Amino acid sequence: MSRVKNALYVTLVACLMGGLLYAQSKQTDSTAPKPEQYAASTEWPTYGHDSGGMRFSPLKQITPANVSQMEIAWTYHMKPEGFVAPAGGRGGRGGESGFRASENTPLIINGLMYISSPYGRVVALDAATGKEAWVYTLPSGNPADRGVEYFAGDATTPPLIVVGTADAKLFTLDPKTGALNTKFGVNGIVNLDTPEVTHGLPNAHTGISSPPIMYKNLIIIGSHIQEGNGPGAAGDIRAFDVHDGKLAWTFHSIPREGEPNYGTWIGESAKQRSGVNVWGFMTVDVARGIVYMPFGNASGDLWGGDRRGESLYSTSVVAADAKTGKYLWHFQVVHHDIWDYDLEAPPLLMDVKKGGKTIPAVAIISKSSLLFMLDRVTGKPIYDVEERPVTQSTVPVEKTSPTQPFPVKPEPLIPLNFEMKDIATVTPELEAACRKLITDNNVEVGGGPYAPPTWGHSRVIFPSFIGGANWGGGSFNPxxxxxxxxxxxxxxLFGLTDPASGPVESKDIVGTNIQGGRSGPLSTTRPSGRFREPVSQMPCNQPPWGELVAVNVNTGDIAWKVPLGITESLPVEKQKTGRPGIGGSIATASGLIFVGYSDDSRFRALDAKTGKELWTVKLAGSSMSVPSTYQAKDGRQYVVTVATGGTLGGAPLTSDEVVAFRVKK
Known part of the structure; x- marks a missing residue:
């Protein structure tokens, strides 16, 4: 009898302890923000702050009145001690300095900051001090350059940090310790390079450059793939169950036979086609269960002779059921894209107040710098869209679309054409050099929006293949x-001409996969590249060369635009030219905008109502990323940015810093 009593006692204690531990775990989980609560979060729980990508914080501690008192709170160096730089290096992706470029947006959850480091690590920091809490070192490669994602946990699985990698791996980490979750995938890893995606091609590959987006238990993820002609990996969107890493659904970015819009590909031109991928960011309407996928153009980027027609879903936004991946609607921003005018900026979910109604909207911005606002439930434009005639290609075999879509509102955010009257007159030397560049090389100007590459000589295409706008997209003050x-x-500067092997014939082009680079089987004319003076690197068109633009979404009008960035090599009175850049802004409820972006190494705060610059600081490197803001455990508001420089071609790579700011006490 005593044994029975003892057994019952032990069982009771075990049950009580188990229940207590379970209750404690649930209590711990309950402190984690849930996606439906992200918009109200005083931290930064996902890339866009909320799943719809508004990048708007409710914090008001830092205001237009006190932002000028901002100071550096702490600095964290991402480069590990003893790191050896690779030999050489090009652009901003590496180099003899030992620094590596980063476009990371830090996440802040429960007092910890999560960073994907370009030095092969995922790092958690104390958000108030910048001190390391833990470091996870990848077995190989680097994590996605632009950040990680957060799973808030559910009844069966605790919160997790979700990481994609440049070498096509997917894994999850414990947010508190950085321990690999071995219950996910095979020994903690899901390999994304599957035969279904690589088309069984031995040299096809994928990689992850931007963080995935969560919907309930699903990790929805895109990929970075080849951009040249020839057979390659598919740009399909996939959803994996965060509980075990199993594939839940696949959305074919190039429709398969029997799927909607398969007929937009002529002949066999879709076969083993690469491109049409999301290398940037997706967003989710959590309440409606809709995921928005901004696709890039089909390979090869700059020649479409073997992919005539609409070629859906090239350069289109697609809405799908987030639970099943089922197609709902699409909107194509560029027809037959031969300019590499990818979407990839996060489709921004917001409400538009028009005609006495509140319309659930999605805003789409592309490299072409046209802003389309659509009803996010139906895909119908909120402001009229017109199909306007555009200049046609003279390149043999190429067949451009006779029209392109233009929103009636807002007007284009930048000029969409270049004429000689637009030549830069910033200095006499710059003007003379740019005129000489055009006349000596028989460079063609004009042609209007979507002017195609010319045949046999170069043309000034405006905007360039990097925009305009780019993956940084926009922020929104509701x-x-x-x-x-x-x-x-x-x-x-770009044009096409015969390859060394001779002219391209029209037969056997459509329906085949031509081997070659981004310009297919054709050669590129010279000069080719950015339209700028080669020594000073200053653009050959009139400033502003970089701007921040505010659009009133309720009227469709541009509220204000201001130059963003200075050219320090010019005399002081001419320096405010605006500068090129990569990255984006965030907005706060106090009426501020924080933005790095420009290649002048400045980080700025502006008045959201007027665009007036209220505060600026020079950093060790340009902040070509999207910042975050949060309230730390000490009760103070911080703004943090990654500032390495080097992610825009020609920009110096000078730092490894993550810098946090706060207002002086």
């Missing part, structure tokens, strides 16, 4: 109804 978008005005 009180003002203003969307803030950073853009640069850069041209591109």
């Amino acid at each position: 009180t003002l109804g203003y969307m803030f978008i950073n853009v640069h005005s850069l041209g591109q």
Whole structure:
């Protein structure tokens, strides 16, 4: 009898202890923000702050009145001690300095900051002090350059940090310790390079450059793939169950036979086609269960002779059921894209007040710098969209679309054409050099929006293949109804000509996969590249070369635009030219905008109502990323940015710093 009593006692104690531990775990989980609560979060729980990507914080501690008192609170160096730089290096992706470029947006959850480091690590910091809490070192490669994602936990699985990698791996980490979650995938890892995606091609590959987006238990993820012609990996969107890493659904970015819009590909031109991928950011309407996927153009980027027609879902936003991946609607921003005018900026979910109604909207910005606002439930434009005639290609075999879509509102955010009257006159030397560049090389100007590459000589294409706008997209202040978008005005010198092997014939082109680079089987004319003076690197078009633009989404009008960035090599009175850049802004309820973006190494705060610059600081490197803001455990508001420089071609790579600011006491 005593044994029975003892057994019952032990069982009772075990049950009580188990219940207590379970209750404690649930209590711990309950402190984690849930996606439906993200908009009200005083931290930064996902890339866009909320799942719809508004990048708007409710914090009001830092205001237009006190922002000038901002100071550096702490600095964290991402480069580990003893790190050896790779030999050489190009652009901003590496180099003899030992620094590596980062476009990371830190996440802040429960007092910890999570960073994907370009040095092969995921790092958690105390958000108030910048001190390391833990470090996870990847077995190989680097985590996605632009950040990580957060799973808030559910009844069966605790919160997790979700990480994609440049070498096509997916894994999850314990947010408190950085321990690998071995219950996920195979020994903690899901390999994204599957035969279904690589088309069974031995040299096809994928990678992750931006964080995935969570919907309930699903990790929805895109990929970075090849941009040249020839067979390659598919740009499909996939959803994996966060509980075990099993594939839940696949959305074919190039429709398969029997799927909607398969007929937009002529002949066999879709077969083993690469491109049409989301290398940027997706967003989710959590309440409606809709995921918004902004696709890039089909390979090869700059020649479409073997992919005539609409070629859906090239350069389109697609809405799908987030639970099943089922197609709902699409909107194509560029027809037959031969300019690499990818979407990829996060489709921004907001409400538009128009005609006495509140419309659930999604804002789409592309490299072409046209802003489309659509009803996010139906995909119908909120402001009229017109199909306008555009200049046609003279390149053999190429067949451009006779029209392109233009929103009636807002007007283009930058000029969409270059004429000789637009030549830069910032200095006499710059003007003379740019005129010489055009005349000596028989460079063609004009042609209007969507002017195609010319045949046998170069043309100034405006905007360039990097925009315009880029992956940084916009932020949104719902009180003002203003969307803030950073853009640069850069041209591109580009044309096509016969390859060394002779002219391209029209037969056997459509329906085949031509081997070659981004311009297919054709050669690129010279000069080719950014339209700028090669020594000073100053653009050959008139400033502003970079701007921050505010659009009133309730009227469709541009509220204000201001130059963003200075050219220090010019005399002081001419320096405010605006500068090119990469990255984006955030907005706060106190009426501020924080933005790095420009290649002048400055980080700025602006008045959201007027665009007036209220505060600026020079950093060790340009902040070509999207910042975050949060309230730390000490009760103070911080703003943090990653400032390495080097992610825009030609920008110096000078730092490894993560810098946090706060107002002086």
